[in-house]
Amino acid sequence: xxxxxxxxxxxxxxxxxxxxxxxxxxxxxxxxxxxxxxxxxxxxxxxxxxxxxxxxxxxxxxxxxxxxxxxxxxxxxxxxxxxxxxxxxxxxxxxxxxxxxxxxxx
Amino acid sequence: xxxxxxxxxxxxxxxxxxxxxxxxxxxxxxxxxxxxxxxxxxxxxxxxxxxxxxxxxxxxxxxxxxxxxxxxxxxxxxxxxxxxxxxxxxxxxxxxxxxxxxxxxx
DNA sequence: CCATAAGTTCAATAACTATTGAACAATAGA
DNA sequence: TCTATTGTTCAATAGTTATTGAACTTATGG
Numbered sequence: 001x002x003x004x005x006x007x008x009x010x011x012x013x014x015x016x017x018x019x020x021x022x023x024x025x026x027x028x029x030x031x032x033x034x035x036x037x038x039x040x041x042x043x044x045x046x047x048x049x050x051x052x053x054x055x056x057x058x059x060x061x062x063x064x065x066x067x068x069x070x071x072x073x074x075x076x077x078x079x080x081x082x083x084x085x086x087x088x089x090x091x092x093x094x095x096x097x098x099x100x101x102x103x104x105x106x
Numbered sequence: 107x108x109x110x111x112x113x114x115x116x117x118x119x120x121x122x123x124x125x126x127x128x129x130x131x132x133x134x135x136x137x138x139x140x141x142x143x144x145x146x147x148x149x150x151x152x153x154x155x156x157x158x159x160x161x162x163x164x165x166x167x168x169x170x171x172x173x174x175x176x177x178x179x180x181x182x183x184x185x186x187x188x189x190x191x192x193x194x195x196x197x198x199x200x201x202x203x204x205x206x207x208x209x210x211x212x
Numbered sequence: 213c214c215a216t217a218a219g220t221t222c223a224a225t226a227a228c229t230a231t232t233g234a235a236c237a238a239t240a241g242a
Numbered sequence: 243t244c245t246a247t248t249g250t251t252c253a254a255t256a257g258t259t260a261t262t263g264a265a266c267t268t269a270t271g272g
Contacts, residue, residue, distance in 0.1 A: 015205050016129050023125035042249060053231055055250060074239040074248045089205045095197035099121050159261060161220060180218050180269040
């Protein structure tokens with residue numbers, strides 16, 4: 001399980017990939033949740049989807065550059081690369097998070 | 107050809123649909139172009155893709171609520187629903203257009 | 213009415229998406 | 243060392259996406 005996880009460099013973060021990643025409601029919920037709590041494990045996101053499916057969605061978020069996953073023991077701690085995304089695409093993430101909160105309060 | 111074209115009401119514009127529509131580079135180019143010129147016909151967008159494919163992409167933009175298409179004689183005039191999108195998802199479209207211009211100057 | 217210009221529809225295609233369950237791997241703690 | 247916890251990999255599936263060419267429709271102008 002000590003595999004290296006791929007993360008694109010800031011300059012390699014692609015707008016199509018980011019918008020694609022954020023076009024899925026489950027992934028937006030995950031990103032909104034992580035934005036609130038800062039960092040959390042895959043297991044804490046079980047309300048959002050099945051374990052297998054979470055692996056898939058979290059990989060898409062990570063590979064697009066939206067999130068960062070670091071390995072700590074048997075679990076993965078995931079966080080939103082808010083500063084990186086803001087640097088690359090100013091205003092994008094805030095506007096999407098605002099929309100998510102408006103649509104899905106609480 | 108005097109068919110009624112579907113356009114979602116402002117309140118029905120869905121974030122997933124909008125992000126999905128804008129996750130495609132061809133469609134982003136179209137939106138960026140239309141944002142500059144204000145309104146133009148399908149035919150003027152031939153540099154972006156084939157005629158058939160443009161019908162497809164323009165339908166996706168229209169059905170997601172990103173653009174409006176009005177019929178004038180034998181042609182369709184398309185424009186970006188900038189104010190509607192701004193009202194529904196503040197800041198979203200400007201941030202994406204900024205990114206498009208930065209990636210694709212000229 | 214006829215020709216042309218502007219777009220659409222249709223069927224086909226190859227590629228990708230989200231989702232599932234079963235089996236597996238890796239770590240930490242008793 | 244055994245075991246529970248955490249998450250991954252794999253194969254399968256049903257649905258969607260972007261793209262194409264051929265045939266069609268509709269409106270305008272001569």
